[in-house]
Amino acid sequence: MDSLLDDFHRVVRAVLEQLPRDTGGPRLVDVLAAHLGLEPHTLAVVAAQVPPHRLVDADIALAEVAGDDPDRSLVGIAGDARHHMSLGDLVQGPGGMYGVGVPVGQVDYDRMPTGPGKDDRRQVVTSGIRLFRFGGRPVVVRQQGMNRQFGRESGSIEVMSAERDLSDALMARVQALMDERSILRGQVVTFGGDPYGPGMAGVTFVERPAVDAGAVVLPDGLLARVADHVVGMGVQRERLRAQGQHLKRGVLLYGPPGTGKTHTVRHLLSATPGATAVLLSGGSLRFIHDAAKVARAHQPAIVVLEDCDLVAEDRSFSMGATPLLFEVLDALDGLDAHADVAFVLTTNRVEDLEVALAQRPGRVDLAAEIPLPDLEGRLSLLRLYGGHLFGAEAMSAAAARTEGTTASFAKELVRRAVLAAALADEPPSDDHLGLALDELLSDAQRLTRSLLGVEADGRGGHDGRASGPRGFPHRPGRAVAMFGDSPGEGHPGPV
Numbered sequence: 001m002d003s004l005l006d007d008f009h010r011v012v013r014a015v016l017e018q019l020p021r022d023t024g025g026p027r028l029v030d031v032l033a034a035h036l037g038l039e040p041h042t043l044a045v046v047a048a049q050v051p052p053h054r055l056v057d058a059d060i061a062l063a064e065v066a067g068d069d070p071d072r073s074l075v076g077i078a079g080d081a082r083h084h085m086s087l088g089d090l091v092q093g094p095g096g097m098y099g100v101g102v103p104v105g106q107v108d109y110d111r112m113p114t115g116p117g118k119d120d121r122r123q124v125v126t127s128g129i130r131l132f133r134f135g136g137r138p139v140v141v142r143q144q145g146m147n148r149q150f151g152r153e154s155g156s157i158e159v160m161s162a163e164r165d166l167s168d169a170l171m172a173r174v175q176a177l178m179d180e181r182s183i184l185r186g187q188v189v190t191f192g193g194d195p196y197g198p199g200m201a202g203v204t205f206v207e208r209p210a211v212d213a214g215a216v217v218l219p220d221g222l223l224a225r226v227a228d229h230v231v232g233m234g235v236q237r238e239r240l241r242a243q244g245q246h247l248k249r250g251v252l253l254y255g256p257p258g259t260g261k262t263h264t265v266r267h268l269l270s271a272t273p274g275a276t277a278v279l280l281s282g283g284s285l286r287f288i289h290d291a292a293k294v295a296r297a298h299q300p301a302i303v304v305l306e307d308c309d310l311v312a313e314d315r316s317f318s319m320g321a322t323p324l325l326f327e328v329l330d331a332l333d334g335l336d337a338h339a340d341v342a343f344v345l346t347t348n349r350v351e352d353l354e355v356a357l358a359q360r361p362g363r364v365d366l367a368a369e370i371p372l373p374d375l376e377g378r379l380s381l382l383r384l385y386g387g388h389l390f391g392a393e394a395m396s397a398a399a400a401r402t403e404g405t406t407a408s409f410a411k412e413l414v415r416r417a418v419l420a421a422a423l424a425d426e427p428p429s430d431d432h433l434g435l436a437l438d439e440l441l442s443d444a445q446r447l448t449r450s451l452l453g454v455e456a457d458g459r460g461g462h463d464g465r466a467s468g469p470r471g472f473p474h475r476p477g478r479a480v481a482m483f484g485d486s487p488g489e490g491h492p493g494p495v
């Protein structure tokens with residue numbers, strides 16, 4: 001019994017230590033009462049959740065709404081209670097927080113990204129209460145960021161005023177402003193990021209890539225066909241709409257790894273400068289519903305689902321395609337057909353998707369195979385990457401010897417030749433190209449070849465079935481690296 005009492009005392013002491021000390025400052029509940037002219041605990045609270053990628057938008061909208069009142073103020077909440085208590089709970093009972101009385105404290109801020117540049121940041125309120133007048137009447141708005149440590153996966157806005165209608169009107173105004181002023185509009189972003197990293201799980205801005213059509217080597221007419229569907233349809237949106245045609249579109253790019261599916265996506269993004277683009281891949285595919293919402297709110301938009309076979313691969317839940325893949329496909333379908341939104345899916349293993357796609361028809365209206373380059377293609381690639389370094393004959397010979405290899409192989413071959421020349425302290429020559437090719441085709445480089453998308457027997461990985469370098473786990477969240485995996489192209493992805 002004694003030790004039980006001991007434990008009990010220890011628990012009570014621990015609880016008391018959690019509570020805010022009396023700082024001698026004003027109590028929150030008194031500050032709110034003075035502003036509202038009413039006891040706050042009698043008032044209802046209108047609340048809305050704010051997903052992590054909209055926290056900056058919410059801050060911008062709230063600052064703007066409050067900004068109309070020259071007498072506005074912003075106060076903080078002292079103590080740990082600010083992390084886990086709702087506005088209603090904080091002001092309950094005499095003195096607030098069930099009689100304990102929370103003092104006013106400091107406002108918490110976080111610097112959050114607002115664009116791809118390293119200086120694109122905004123100081124965002126992550127714990128604070130705005131007191132101002134809206135439509136001439138006093139309102140109280142509490143603003144909170146997300147906090148994993150306290151189990152909050154999203155932020156929130158809580159509105160308190162004497163009239164429910166007023167609170168609703170304010171909330172509607174804030175939500176409209178969030179869309180109007182959104183920092184996401186016209187940007188290229190990835191969702192998710194590192195689930196273990198601090199302050200992540202929001203949005204990562206990516207520089208819009210600059211890849212012109214000339215830098216994409218594909219069979220005749222293929223790139224134009226894909227671009228017409230994704231880009232051209234947007235350009236013709238008024239005409240299509242006037243003729244009653246729907247604008248929503250889905251494109252599937254499939255083929256072996258290293259053939260330029262991601263490269264093609266980068267081109268599509270650079271050809272649509274004003275469009276909002278959301279890039280999802282691997283684990284971040286679970287944000288598909290958020291991505292679809294952003295796309296709907298910020299048209300014209302492109303949603304890229306990179307390596308979407310990854311969600312088909314996870315068979316832990318069911319036989320065949322997973323619920324997540326169906327979720328992805330349903331999100332494609334859920335969007336209004338007249339929305340100017342293009343979905344672009346890429347996959348190395350189309351056979352894993354076929355069944356699911358067949359079961360959910362109408363999601364994808366153009367499927368384009370991105371094949372291994374043929375002889376002419378391989379020569380074009382060598383010219384593209386090494387044309388300024390090597391002679392026409394040497395490149396023709398190399399193209400002939402590299403049957404079955406991918407576009408990324410050609411790029412790597414040029415890099416190896418330049419490296420060999422640098423190591424020999426010579427300018428790159430045709431000899432270096434030949435030597436680099438010998439080496440890459442040698443037995444010792446089997447694994448390298450397979451990583452570049454060429455099977456170990458030196459033949460292409462494309463035997464009718466699209467195949468990837470099997471046995472190598474795909475890393476989830478690759479979207480982050482998606483624009484940074486091509487050395488020397490000046491688009492380092494956020495890491």
Ligand SMILES: Nc1ncnc2c1ncn2[C@@H]1O[C@H](COP(=O)(O)OP(=O)(O)O)[C@@H](O)[C@H]1O
Binds near residue numbers: 218381
């Ligand atoms: N068709 C292509 N034309 C020009 N360069 C290409 C092509 N395919 C791939 N590359 C080069 O190889 C790199 C890797 O290709 P990537 O687009 O990531 O392949 P995939 O997405 O099909 O696996 C690209 O960043 C680009 O530099």
Ligand SMILES: [Mg+2]
Binds near residue numbers: 262306346
């Ligand atoms: Mg890719």
